[in-house]
Amino acid sequence: MSETVSSRAQPGADLQVANRPGRTVVSRRLWVWQLLLALLTIGVWSWAARDQQWAFFLGQPEAVLIRIVEWFMPVTVEPTAWLPSGIHGTGEIYVHLSVTLLETVLAFVIGTSLGLVAGLWLALSPLTSALLDPYIKALNSMPRVILAPIFGLWFGLGIWSKVALAVTLVFFVVFFNVYQGIREVSPVILANARMLGANASNLLKTVYLPSATSWVFSSLHSSVGLAFVGAVVGEYLGSARGVGYLILQAEGTFDVNTVFAGIVVLTVCALLLDSVVGRLERRLMRWQPQVR
Amino acid sequence: MSFALELDHITCEFASNSGGDAVYTAVKDATLQIRSGEFVSVVGPTGCGKSTLLNVAAGLLKPSLGEVRVFGTPLQGLNKRAGYMFQTEALLPWRTALENVLLGLEYRGVSKPEATSQAMDWLSKVGLSKFAHSYIHQLSGGMRKRVALAQTLVLNPDIILMDEPFSALDIQTRQLMENEVLEIWSRQRKAVLFITHDLDEAIAMSDRVIVLSAGPATHPIGEFEIGLARPRNVAEIRHDRDYTRLHEQIWEVLRDEVLKSYQQLSHPLSLEALSHE
Numbered sequence: 001m002s003e004t005v006s007s008r009a010q011p012g013a014d015l016q017v018a019n020r021p022g023r024t025v026v027s028r029r030l031w032v033w034q035l036l037l038a039l040l041t042i043g044v045w046s047w048a049a050r051d052q053q054w055a056f057f058l059g060q061p062e063a064v065l066i067r068i069v070e071w072f073m074p075v076t077v078e079p080t081a082w083l084p085s086g087i088h089g090t091g092e093i094y095v096h097l098s099v100t101l102l103e104t105v106l107a108f109v110i111g112t113s114l115g116l117v118a119g120l121w122l123a124l125s126p127l128t129s130a131l132l133d134p135y136i137k138a139l140n141s142m143p144r145v146i147l148a149p150i151f152g153l154w155f156g157l158g159i160w161s162k163v164a165l166a167v168t169l170v171f172f173v174v175f176f177n178v179y180q181g182i183r184e185v186s187p188v189i190l191a192n193a194r195m196l197g198a199n200a201s202n203l204l205k206t207v208y209l210p211s212a213t214s215w216v217f218s219s220l221h222s223s224v225g226l227a228f229v230g231a232v233v234g235e236y237l238g239s240a241r242g243v244g245y246l247i248l249q250a251e252g253t254f255d256v257n258t259v260f261a262g263i264v265v266l267t268v269c270a271l272l273l274d275s276v277v278g279r280l281e282r283r284l285m286r287w288q289p290q291v292r
Numbered sequence: 293m294s295f296a297l298e299l300d301h302i303t304c305e306f307a308s309n310s311g312g313d314a315v316y317t318a319v320k321d322a323t324l325q326i327r328s329g330e331f332v333s334v335v336g337p338t339g340c341g342k343s344t345l346l347n348v349a350a351g352l353l354k355p356s357l358g359e360v361r362v363f364g365t366p367l368q369g370l371n372k373r374a375g376y377m378f379q380t381e382a383l384l385p386w387r388t389a390l391e392n393v394l395l396g397l398e399y400r401g402v403s404k405p406e407a408t409s410q411a412m413d414w415l416s417k418v419g420l421s422k423f424a425h426s427y428i429h430q431l432s433g434g435m436r437k438r439v440a441l442a443q444t445l446v447l448n449p450d451i452i453l454m455d456e457p458f459s460a461l462d463i464q465t466r467q468l469m470e471n472e473v474l475e476i477w478s479r480q481r482k483a484v485l486f487i488t489h490d491l492d493e494a495i496a497m498s499d500r501v502i503v504l505s506a507g508p509a510t511h512p513i514g515e516f517e518i519g520l521a522r523p524r525n526v527a528e529i530r531h532d533r534d535y536t537r538l539h540e541q542i543w544e545v546l547r548d549e550v551l552k553s554y555q556q557l558s559h560p561l562s563l564e565a566l567s568h569e
Binding site for chain 1: 350374376378429443
């Protein structure tokens, strides 16, 4: 009989292997096209920026690149023939970037934990959820960025007002996902666990929490982005440090290149954070069939 | 004669989906008894409330009227002496086959090494030792049923409740599983209440077949002793002359009920019957 079993397992395994090569070929070609698209966009941008007036509004890709290099490299390069502006490296980005990332990570962790706990609690307690339902809907539909001044008042201009703002963004995404996820745990799985002798805490530990975790992960990609948005917007509205603060300063002097440099740095960081989440997800969610 | 499981004049009523005070009676005045070590199958048309009866026996559902007795003791809450094998997927997808099998032992506070060794033991009994560390989505339908079987039996229940456990499997896998269940059952005779809509399966496996009427107000309308010799092979026994005779007799009773239940499919009430199942 074990032979029957192993022969049954084969088709699935073959299918997976067979799927892979085709996909890789497509994505390799796609990668080249994507790079070409980026180069084309930057080329057009650079060409348009040769006009002084356009450059004032659009910035110049070269100048944006130099500004990013200056931020990261604490060295000075004298002006030369091919680099008329020279590089005045300050290395000032590190302090700002670390503040922004710290806010993001704190908001992400706090928001996700609160969302998870609240989601679990409300999903398992129908009475509380019925009681709080209209208020949760109201809080969710409120434009929460408008809370920033209040958080500034409560928590000062340091990192905590930004963390608080970002938490309000992250919380609801995770909360709704967990709430929905818990309520949709298969009744058969629950009945089975109960028949196997699970008490309430067993159910929480072996059924509800793992089930909620999978829903948390499906929301993590959007919530890590929102944590970042919250942190930067918070900085932008009032702060003394952070990438949002750098952008605000540059905007005050109409320094479009620095604004773009800030945007590029933020985008790259967001992508990196997202890939960290993706990696964590793949490790913790090994039990799920690969969809991609 | 003492019974392992007795359903005594069970009636199950549900609030009707159409609202108001309307009541839908899924099961009415159903009585059935299972001796310890006896393999009893319950057959009936689709949507007749077979699963309702099983849920009552498991203690997952409290009957509106009547009493369930487990080895003579009235049932309060869940039936702790019973193992339940569900029709649909009930395994935890975030656990491996091994972790799923030892779930019940874990709930009972059995130490990790002890639970692991017992679970491995059962996995090898169902022929899945090699797949102990596979996640559920990596297993085929038949393998999942084997894991579910091991998960139920590792706790050594005195009563085994099975709700059309193999209905989703292809016919070959299904016969394989049926023979396997019979093999395991013959080693440690437990009381089995086996729900199915497949008369072949019921006769091939059981000591006794109980036929239920079409819903609503389902109740047993016929009972047949299956005197076929054991051990049986479910694929071969179908050619046995006694088997054919029994099949004819039981089908005679079942056919009218199946027809009734088909006629009701065009009636709104039967949709409710399905949703209560």
